[in-house]
Amino acid sequence: MPPPEPLEPVDARTLTQTLERLQRASIQAVASTAGYSFEVVEMDVNGLDGRIIRPVPAIGQGEELPVLVAMKATTSIVVDPTKPAFSYQFKDRRHYDALAQRRTIMKAILLVMPAPKAQANWTYVQGGSLVVPTCYWLSLEGAKIASTTKSPTVQIPTANIFDAAALTGIVDKIDRGERL
Secondary structure (H helix, E strand, O other): OOOOOOOEOOOHHHHHHHHHHHHHHHHHHHHHHHOOEEEEOOOOOOOOOEEEEEOOOOOOOOOOEEEEEEEEEEOOOOOOOOOOEEEEEOOOHHHHHHHHOOOOOOEEEEEEEEOOOEHHHOOEEEOOEEEOOOOEEEOOOOOOOOOOOOOOEEEEEOOOEOOHHHHHHHHHHHHHOOOO
């Protein structure tokens, strides 16, 4: 097995904040493509970092539908798209519990964005388009794990790519009262 790829920040002082900003931009782009808005939650208490909002279809024909998101960006995961899933380990049990609880008003999803270790490779241009790392989504509502587990690990299907079609499907299921 080859040695792990070293982390290569452009500026080590801002690596974490820069990776978080990149994930926000990615989520904003997906939400915009779907015709939704994305808001950052200013006071992140339980690891719920943002809210995606589907606008009212037409005045008098429904209401806005928000979805809470927990954003996790990491350079320590390399996704193999030929495998059915990859592992993500929570550093804080509270963040897992917030996503696993049953919700009646606003549903919540986990968005994990694995990025290359070399910050200079986080984005690039291909065929006239800016390419950013892919986010993957997972609903943990109702998930159970031993109460003694301090850092829960979840399996995220590689098919759960977070794009405009997936976001629309997620919100449509929530609107119909279906499980994600």
